[in-house]
Amino acid sequence: MRNAAIGKYKYVRPGGKTKGLHIVMAEKAIGKTLPKGARVHHVDYNKANNICTNLVICPSHEYHMLLHRRTDALNACGHADWRRCVRCGKYGNPEQMSSYQSKQKNTAAQYQHHECNAKHVKSLQR
Numbered sequence: 001m002r003n004a005a006i007g008k009y010k011y012v013r014p015g016g017k018t019k020g021l022h023i024v025m026a027e028k029a030i031g032k033t034l035p036k037g038a039r040v041h042h043v044d045y046n047k048a049n050n051i052c053t054n055l056v057i058c059p060s061h062e063y064h065m066l067l068h069r070r071t072d073a074l075n076a077c078g079h080a081d082w083r084r085c086v087r088c089g090k091y092g093n094p095e096q097m098s099s100y101q102s103k104q105k106n107t108a109a110q111y112q113h114h115e116c117n118a119k120h121v122k123s124l125q126r
Contacts, residue, residue: 022055029055084111092111098113
């Protein structure tokens, strides 16, 4: 089950421009503006917890999603590198699953248990 985000983002207006407090705190920690495309990840998934030890600066959206995927897997099954089956929702070793690339641009590969894929294919043939 995916960890739900807790709380809401807090916003401030430094210099008259509205910015997320988490972004302001991250920029303060590194002493400069975040690079283009960077994202700020809340380790505890609490958007209102903006202490520096709870924030991770990610170089891209894709890396931010990788952190979420690995954290969700670790919390769900104890294996950060296992993947969630798109058919049954259970986690499994990706080396023992089939994978395919989604047609959507910039998305991670989708994984499914061999048994789940077989059931799916069989259901399409009915």
